[in-house]
Amino acid sequence: MKLDFPRFSSDDPTSWVYKANQYFGYYQTPVTEKLLIVSFHMELEALIWFQEAEEASVFTNWDSLVKALHVRFGSTAYDDPMEV
Numbered sequence: 001m002k003l004d005f006p007r008f009s010s011d012d013p014t015s016w017v018y019k020a021n022q023y024f025g026y027y028q029t030p031v032t033e034k035l036l037i038v039s040f041h042m043e044l045e046a047l048i049w050f051q052e053a054e055e056a057s058v059f060t061n062w063d064s065l066v067k068a069l070h071v072r073f074g075s076t077a078y079d080d081p082m083e084v
Helices: 013-027 031-039 044-055 062-073
Strands: none
Touching: 013 062, 031 044, 031 062, 044 062
């Protein structure tokens, strides 16, 4: 069975990170290869952000990318007026 790596364009970073982690686990992806794989699967606004953040050394590994991704594309309390 071949699994396709999920593409990310800026919507629902939490679900995308979950799917990416599942993929990495299934294929036992080495930590050193995760950012390279991700770079091939960014699209549109996310790709522009990824390129600029990578050049500025905003993230250097998968965990720091996930944090930066949630800061940039994650929801905030302003998205849902009922959220505290």
